[in-house]
Amino acid sequence: xxxxxxxxxxxxxxxxxxxxxxxxxxxxxxxxxxxxxxxxxxxxxxxxxxxxxxxxx
Numbered sequence: 001x002x003x004x005x006x007x008x009x010x011x012x013x014x015x016x017x018x019x020x021x022x023x024x025x026x027x028x029x030x031x032x033x034x035x036x037x038x039x040x041x042x043x044x045x046x047x048x049x050x051x052x053x054x055x056x057x
Contacts, residue, residue, distance in 0.1 A: 012054055019050035
C-alpha cells in the first residue's frame with residue numbers, strides 16, 4: 001500500500017490482489033471501537049483471508 005498527497009488530498013492505493021480489506025477512520029481514542037476492529041482483523045487473519053487494515057486519519 002502506498003499513501004501520497006496531491007493538492008492536499010490524501011490518496012491510499014492498495015495493490016494487493018487478494019484478501020479482505022478493512023477500512024476504518026475517525027477512532028480518536030475510542031478504545032472499544034479500536035479493540036473491536038482489531039478483533040475483526042485477527043479473526044479474518046485466523047481464517048486465512050489475508051486481511052489488509054487501512055486506517056485513514
